[in-house]
Amino acid sequence: MDAAVKGETPSGKGAADENFPVGSWLIPRALRPHVASYYAFARAIDDIADNPDLAADDKVMRLEGFAAALNGQNSDPVYAKAHALRRTLDATGISARHGLDLISAFKQDAVKPRYETWDELIDYCLRSAAPVGRFLCDLHGEDTALYPLSDALCNALQVINHLQDCAKDYAAMDRVYLPQEWMRAEGATVEDLKNTSATGGLRRVLDRCVTGTEALLADARKLPRAMNHRSLAAETAVIVSIADTLTARLSRQDPLAMRVALGPVGAASAAARGLLRLWYA
Numbered sequence: 314m315d316a317a318v319k320g321e322t323p324s325g326k327g328a329a330d331e332n333f334p335v336g337s338w339l340i341p342r343a344l345r346p347h348v349a350s351y352y353a354f355a356r357a358i359d360d361i362a363d364n365p366d367l368a369a370d371d372k373v374m375r376l377e378g379f380a381a382a383l384n385g386q387n388s389d390p391v392y393a394k395a396h397a398l399r400r401t402l403d404a405t406g407i408s409a410r411h412g413l414d415l416i417s418a419f420k421q422d423a424v425k426p427r428y429e430t431w432d433e434l435i436d437y438c439l440r441s442a443a444p445v446g447r448f449l450c451d452l453h454g455e456d457t458a459l460y461p462l463s464d465a466l467c468n469a470l471q472v473i474n475h476l477q478d479c480a481k482d483y484a485a486m487d488r489v490y491l492p493q494e495w496m497r498a499e500g501a502t503v504e505d506l507k508n509t510s511a512t513g514g515l516r517r518v519l520d521r522c523v524t525g526t527e528a529l530l531a532d533a534r535k536l537p538r539a540m541n542h543r544s545l546a547a548e549t550a551v552i553v554s555i556a557d558t559l560t561a562r563l564s565r566q567d568p569l570a571m572r573v574a575l576g577p578v579g580a581a582s583a584a585a586r587g588l589l590r591l592w593y594a
Contacts, residue, residue: 319374319375319378319391320375320378320389320391320392321357321360321361321375321391321394322360322361322364322366322367322375323357323360339544339545339547339548339551340544340545340548341544344452344453346401347401347404347405347452348449348452350394350397350398350400350401351398351401351411351412351445351448353394353397353398354379354383354394354395354397354398354412354415355412355415355445357379357394358376358379358415358416358419359415359419361375361376361379361419362376362419362420362422362423363422363485363486365485365486369423369424372419372420372422372423373420373423373424376416376419376420376423377416377420378391378392379392379394379395379416380395380413380416382395382396382399383395383398383399383409383412383413383416384409384413385399395412398412405451405452407448407451407452408451410444411444411445411447411448411451412444414439414440414443414444415440415441415444415445417440418437418440418441419441421437421440422441422488426486426487426488426489427489427493428489428490428491428492428493429492429493429494430492430493430494431492431495431521431522431525433492434472434475434490434492435468437490438467438468438471438472439464439468441471442467442468442470442471443460443463443464443467443468444467445467446460446463446464446466446467447460447463447464449463449545450463450545453540453542453544453545454541454542455540455541455542455545456541459536459539459540461532462532462533462535462536462539463536465529465530465532465533465536466529466530466532466533466536466549466552466553466556468529469526469529469530469533469556469560470552470556472490472522472525472526472529473526473556473559473560473563475490475491475522476519476522476523476526476563476568476573477559477563477568477572477573477574478568479491479506479519479568479569480506480507480568480569483503483506483507484506484507489503489506491518491519491522492518492521492522495518495521495522496514496515496518499514499515499517499518499521500513500514501514501515501517501518506569508569509569509570510567510569510570511567511568511569511570515569516567519563519568520564523560523563523564526556526560526563527560530553530556530557530560533553533556534553534557536549536553537549537550537553537587537591538591538594546591547588547591550587550588550590550591551583551584551587551588552587553587554583554584554586554587554590555575555580555583555584555587557583558575558579558582558583558586559573559574559575562575
């Protein structure tokens with residue numbers, strides 16, 4: 314059975330499609346291959362979970378194959394990115410949990426299209442996004458005591474992405490990350506996501522998500538100055554600033570009417586603000 318049957322289903326997305334820099338020049342050159350290995354693994358399994366043409370049980374089967382490969386339980390070449398990450402983990406002494414948690418979240422994506430509460434959504438984010446920050450902290454030798462601040466940043470980035478793509482996720486995969494109890498409370502329905510602009514009720518739900526994201530970012534802003542590794546602190550300051558800027562835009566702009574994004578100039582400006590805040594602090 315070849316890779317097209319049980320392995321990867323590449324979407325064509327890459328690091329340039331992310332809201333945040335991946336393995337930028339701020340990361341020490343010696344560590345960039347390990348960051349690239351982790352990102353490639355995450356991209357491959359995310360593409361499986363997000364493939365609208367695969368049945369849920371097919372997605373789960375493929376993801377379980379990646380988990381087995383990451384755990385060293387198979388050598389099938391269709392899981393090459395899991396084997397590459399396994400080599401990174403062996404070389405760095407980092408826990409496989411940061412990859413297995415991602416698989417857990419993406420298996421959930423295959424079978425769970427709705428989230429009842431904000432806390433339920435954050436539980437998902439703690440497995441779909443927070444492992445990325447934890448991996449980077451471990452790779453740079455940061456104290457695990459920083460995990461909660463790192464989690465806050467990564468969870469905020471995940472929610473931002475959910476808000477940016479709320480209409481697309483519903484249209485392509487019938488997947489809605491907006492808390493359903495908030496939808497009911499504000500008189501919104503998932504069918505509102507089919508519109509070309511947000512209804513009043515849906516706008517209020519989006520605003521509640523923005524408020525939750527701002528609370529996460531209040532903790533995340535403490536992270537860069539708490540880090541010992543100066544390069545990672547700079548990278549993190551850039552990402553925090555990008556997240557702040559996107560959150561502010563989402564509070565003003567309608568993600569159903571337009572793609573709420575920064576673009577090259579906006580991203581560069583946000584990055585510069587983040588570095589300046591860190592250096593002056």
